[in-house]
Amino acid sequence: MAKLGRPLGEKLFEKEYDLFEKDNFELMGLSQTNKRRWRILRFYMIGWTLACLFLAIVRGVGTQELGLLQFDFPNNFIISVILGPILGLMSGTAQILVEERIYKFMSIQRLLLIRFLYTILFLTLMVITAYSVYQLLFGTSVSMLDFAFDRGSGAIYFYMFSVDLFLAVLRQVNLMLGEGNLAKLLLGRFYTPREELRIFMFLDLQDSTILAERLGHVTYSKLVQDCFNDLGIAISNEAEIYQYVGDEAVLTWPLEEGIESQNLLKTFYNFKQRLEAKRAYYEGRYNCLPFFKAGVHAGIVTVTEVGKYKKEIAYHGDTINTAARIQGQCNTLKSDLLLSEKLKKHLDSPDYTFKAMGSIPLKGKKETVAIFSAAKN
Structure with a gap:
């Protein structure tokens, strides 16, 4: 066990945590959802700027342009640092729209069609933006049509399309690993197991066996899919969705x-309120209102990268089993x-009522665990 003066385990629940400094986003009054959107935009803006700079180096260092417009490296560099963030803003906005408004409402065939139409629109806007930036900075007598179909433009369009696809794939990988974990994985943060103080919440769909038998496996899977889509509201309370196990989610x-x-309390009741607000939808489509119950515990866990051919970031420890x-x-x-x-000792709010449920023997544990129920007032 790592030690910091005293053993880490002894400090876990003895330390009184002060209120944290409000970060810049909170000072600006931005919600957690807007913070997430900004992270997406930032990712795409940085990605596109680096891609444009790479293209500028390839085109401007040791090569000669064959088209009507001559792009030396200094001019290419200026165009890249201006054009990159603009293209990133367009791509990031499209990604946010897909994740929040489109993805869960369309079949894969329609999504592919929309992706194709988006690519055409994106390349068109890219040409217009690039031409406008070039005209503004350097001026040219070349028409926009000649600019768009200049010699070698096909290779550039293919490169831009590949960059957009690559960034979209990276975004999906990041979502599968958990927001922000891709960069940590690439940097080797999880290669060696390390300890963290974490809270775990297990959410379980009640009467799942009865629902599966009544609805059938396909419809039941759609119900679970809808529930976990609505669980996305948890990010507004800083929750990380660790994994889905059948009809159970772990935050x-x-x-x-x-x-x-x-x-952690707001997450549970916000999710419950979200499901209640969609009562008409769930009862109309599945003839039921899904109901979840949760158990929460905190303690020391180890986090590490596991798997050779399928990598995953995994948490291990008695804390998870107890939760x-x-x-x-x-x-x-x-x-x-x-x-x-x-x-419970670290939670104190007039908005919630806590009731001692006694010390309960839990399967696999020698000692009993004191448990409290929590209810929103």
Whole structure:
């Protein structure tokens, strides 16, 4: 066990956490959703700027232009640092639109068609933007049509299309690994196991066996898919979606972020409220309103990269097992949300009522665990 003066485990629940400094986004009054959108835009703007700079180096250093327009490296560099962020802004906005408005409402065939139409539109806007930037900075008598179909332009369009596709694929990989984990994985942050203080919440769909038998496997899978799409609201309370296991979802927070502003409690009740707000949709399509129960615990876990041919970022430790066992007591104790006493000590809000449920023996643990229920007032 790593030590910092005292063993890390002894400090876990003894340390009193001060309120964190508000970051620049909060000072500007931006919501968590807008912070996420900004991260997407930033990713695409940086990606496109680097791609344009790479193209500028290839075209401007040791090569000679064959087309009507001559691009030396200094001019190419200026155009790249202006054009790159603009193209990134367009690509990032399109990605946000797809993720938030389109993806879950369309079949893959329609998505491919939209992607094809988007590519044509994007290349058209790229030509117009590039021509405008060049005309503004250097001036030219070449028409936009000649500019668009200049010698060698086909290779440039193919390069731009490849860059856009590559960035879109990277975005999907980032989503599969968890927001922000791709960069950490590439930097080797998870190669060697390391300890973290984390909160884990296990969310389980109630009466899942009955629903699966009544709806059939395909329709039931669509129900679970809809529920987990709506669970995306959890990001507004700093939650990370660790994994989906059948009809169960596992959320996690760094300890400080989970207890700050009662984020872990808000996540559960915001999700519950989201499902209630869509009652008409769920009852109309599935003839039921999905209902989830949750168990929450916090403690030390190790995080590491696992797998050779299929890599995954995995958390290990008794904390995760305990959270799962606490969730398993929800039906027995007739409670929607249960949490450990150690975690409850760090939660204090007039918006919630906590009730001691006693010390419960949990499967696989020698000692009993004190559990509290939480209810929104």
